[in-house]
Amino acid sequence: MEIKTIDQDGVMVLQLTCNLDGNTAPEAQEKIMPMLVAKCGLVMDLGKCNYISSAGLRVLLMVAKQVAAQSGKLALCGVSEEIKDIMDMTGFSNFFETFDTVPAAVEAVRKEA
Amino acid sequence: MLRIDLHPTHTSKDGKYRLRVGKPLPFGATIVPGGVNFSVYSRAATSCELVLFNKHEDKPCCSIAFPDEFRIGNVFTMVVFDLDYENIEYGFYMDGPFEPREGHRFDHTKILMDPYAKVIGGRDLWGKTPDWSDIYQHRARICFDDFDWESDHPLETPVEDLIIYEAHVRGFTKHPSSGVKHPGTFAAIREKIPYLKELGVNCIELMPIHEFDEFENSRTSPVTGKLLMNYWGYSNVGFFAPKGGFAATGKFGMQVDEVKTLVKELHKNGIEVILDVVFNHTAEGNERGPYISYRGIDNKTYYILTPDGYYFNFSGCGNTLNCNNPIVRNMILDCLRYWAADYHVDGFRFDLASILGRDQNGAPMHSPPLLESLAFDPILGKCKLIAEAWDAGGLYQVGSFPAWGRWVEWNGKYRDDLRKFLKGEPGMVGAMAQRLQGSPDLYQWEGRGACASVNFITAHDGFTLKDMVSYNEKHNEANGEGNGDGSNDNYSWNCGWEGDTQDPQVNRLRMKQMKNAVAMLLVSQGTPMILAGDEMANTQWGNNNAYCQDNEISWIDWSLLNKNRELFEFFKKIIAFRMAHPVLRSRTHFLNRDYVGSGYADITWHGARAWNADWSLNSRLLAFMLCGKHAKCGKVVDNSVYVAMNMHWDMHGFELPRLPKNLFWHVVANTDAASPQDIWPVGREIKLENQFEFLVGPRSVVILLAK
Numbered sequence: 150m151e152i153k154t155i156d157q158d159g160v161m162v163l164q165l166t167c168n169l170d171g172n173t174a175p176e177a178q179e180k181i182m183p184m185l186v187a188k189c190g191l192v193m194d195l196g197k198c199n200y201i202s203s204a205g206l207r208v209l210l211m212v213a214k215q216v217a218a219q220s221g222k223l224a225l226c227g228v229s230e231e232i233k234d235i236m237d238m239t240g241f242s243n244f245f246e247t248f249d250t251v252p253a254a255v256e257a258v259r260k261e262a
Numbered sequence: 263m264l265r266i267d268l269h270p271t272h273t274s275k276d277g278k279y280r281l282r283v284g285k286p287l288p289f290g291a292t293i294v295p296g297g298v299n300f301s302v303y304s305r306a307a308t309s310c311e312l313v314l315f316n317k318h319e320d321k322p323c324c325s326i327a328f329p330d331e332f333r334i335g336n337v338f339t340m341v342v343f344d345l346d347y348e349n350i351e352y353g354f355y356m357d358g359p360f361e362p363r364e365g366h367r368f369d370h371t372k373i374l375m376d377p378y379a380k381v382i383g384g385r386d387l388w389g390k391t392p393d394w395s396d397i398y399q400h401r402a403r404i405c406f407d408d409f410d411w412e413s414d415h416p417l418e419t420p421v422e423d424l425i426i427y428e429a430h431v432r433g434f435t436k437h438p439s440s441g442v443k444h445p446g447t448f449a450a451i452r453e454k455i456p457y458l459k460e461l462g463v464n465c466i467e468l469m470p471i472h473e474f475d476e477f478e479n480s481r482t483s484p485v486t487g488k489l490l491m492n493y494w495g496y497s498n499v500g501f502f503a504p505k506g507g508f509a510a511t512g513k514f515g516m517q518v519d520e521v522k523t524l525v526k527e528l529h530k531n532g533i534e535v536i537l538d539v540v541f542n543h544t545a546e547g548n549e550r551g552p553y554i555s556y557r558g559i560d561n562k563t564y565y566i567l568t569p570d571g572y573y574f575n576f577s578g579c580g581n582t583l584n585c586n587n588p589i590v591r592n593m594i595l596d597c598l599r600y601w602a603a604d605y606h607v608d609g610f611r612f613d614l615a616s617i618l619g620r621d622q623n624g625a626p627m628h629s630p631p632l633l634e635s636l637a638f639d640p641i642l643g644k645c646k647l648i649a650e651a652w653d654a655g656g657l658y659q660v661g662s663f664p665a666w667g668r669w670v671e672w673n674g675k676y677r678d679d680l681r682k683f684l685k686g687e688p689g690m691v692g693a694m695a696q697r698l699q700g701s702p703d704l705y706q707w708e709g710r711g712a713c714a715s716v717n718f719i720t721a722h723d724g725f726t727l728k729d730m731v732s733y734n735e736k737h738n739e740a741n742g743e744g745n746g747d748g749s750n751d752n753y754s755w756n757c758g759w760e761g762d763t764q765d766p767q768v769n770r771l772r773m774k775q776m777k778n779a780v781a782m783l784l785v786s787q788g789t790p791m792i793l794a795g796d797e798m799a800n801t802q803w804g805n806n807n808a809y810c811q812d813n814e815i816s817w818i819d820w821s822l823l824n825k826n827r828e829l830f831e832f833f834k835k836i837i838a839f840r841m842a843h844p845v846l847r848s849r850t851h852f853l854n855r856d857y858v859g860s861g862y863a864d865i866t867w868h869g870a871r872a873w874n875a876d877w878s879l880n881s882r883l884l885a886f887m888l889c890g891k892h893a894k895c896g897k898v899v900d901n902s903v904y905v906a907m908n909m910h911w912d913m914h915g916f917e918l919p920r921l922p923k924n925l926f927w928h929v930v931a932n933t934d935a936a937s938p939q940d941i942w943p944v945g946r947e948i949k950l951e952n953q954f955e956f957l958v959g960p961r962s963v964v965i966l967l968a969k
Contacts, residue, residue: 170349172346172349203514203516203519210410238449238510238520239516240519241519
């Protein structure tokens, strides 16, 4: 799996290019967790994520909890309609702010930070 | 801290999997560091193999025999390391004797589902025709149990303060008129929460949501040509798993999260969740039925068998679960604890609960250990336990169900007496006095209180409210059983014409009778239960047993909400009236005396003349007054309430009991008046000009409030 990191004016944008499922979730978690430092501003771009399974959603939630614990700010973007729908029905969307584009998400995170 | 017991000690024969002896408890599949712990009980099996499939694949990807040293007592247990547990399905091969006369029916060629499976695949999409050649129809999967409940907690609303709304997950929103995104699913119920709140109910009782097979006994109706299915779902495949086909996310295997999200959201809105649970039988049927799980794992443990090894059929569904066998009893207890602790459900309604009190030979017991265990269980300590206190084997225990101060009952007598009174049968006034007070004739002898009675006029079994006032006879032809199924004791009255009619007089009377029914229900002591859809006059066209109808017969038609707005408004306001007045929600029975010094007894009976109820055979008039100062045993001050019921076909004057100075009777409801004057919102009741007498219209109910 590949996770691209781009710094946009102090906000870290993580671009995930893989399916997030039981196979990739542990690795994703291992890679992302150390990046979550105090007061971090983070955008997760899921535009190149075709599929997120139950285990994948759990990684996202874990990230959200960790960011919150570090008094940071997290936003998602590029979430497909289907994944958004699944997140709504299973309650995961309650824990995230989602935006259509990377700039919108970056802007929202920066405002809060 | 690292554990030293988390290293494999064995390797599977094919060398693919690393293994270790597991923990026998908990049963089922549990995610542990590095792997999955499998544990399954069988007393009579001689060997067991774990069968693994990649999700959705026809053939198993491997089969791992439990080494002899992995059996602890009668439990096979093993940790398998490095499993991609999101993408596997598992089952068991069990070997053992096939000796039906001895109760054993092992068949080592069948793949058996784990009785403790927490997610079950195989029927992920409702109604998708199964591949009958599949060697493993109902597939156990591994469940994530780390749902984030945040601060959610079961609501623990006192049972007498509940207003229960009984609904079928699919039927509630499947109709195209429901206007939801994913019709017929758990997610769709969530979309209807604002509607439930507007109606004012504070508890939803879901008909079975445990995994079942909608294709069990599926067939084509000879009458309509439509597919008849096991639509209601009173036939469990697994007790621990939610029905995948009821979840919009079932195809992604995320039904567990979807149900939990629904419960959490309902709780946030003050609505409790009660599950209808079916522990009286399973979907395996009799000796001709399929091997799904229990039969092949330990037939003799799980079922009540005749001396020659056939299945007793107290459920009317082919077999009877051996509930008072210690193993099965523990499974039921584990199951309910799991739903209470992991799903935060608020209570359970037990289908054909009297079976739960039968011993291993089928005889009713005096103090059934299962019912006692449930009553005293620490984890279920605040859960509502509601019994359908009868079974198909002839046991009828309304009023005598073993309760230990914890169990409440569906009060079938309430339903029957209220229906008879409503249609104007003579001789019902005395019985009605009992029903309105929370049936002290049934429950007082044991000191169970009014809250022991769940009052209802309609439920999934039987006519809907609209059909109860539209049909004298059931019309179940579409079920394809020659109209022989379903109850014949409906105590219904069609108001002059069988079925749908354009006759305005008949329709007006039907509307009034529906209002009369719900008015009497909502002023009765005990816990009221409403059947979903009754508030908009939903019809099943006279079908009083729609268990197999996955179509417009059983789906609630939401377009009726606009058509019958008047009835919905009446429901809404009468519910709000009950919720506003604790005098209607007593936990205990009345004492029929004044114990607070108000000058009035807690309840007093009246008729055409105040203080003089007519209890004679031909009387169809009854009125009662509840003294507000006796509300909640005198702990709360409320207004006094007077209710006059005239179930005679002529108008009658009711002399009103005198109120103390400065208090006046105000009209809350008068079902004889045209909408919107039929019922007034809380706080906007209309002061009566004549404080001495009220002319109650033919077949009408009047509710007055003193203020």
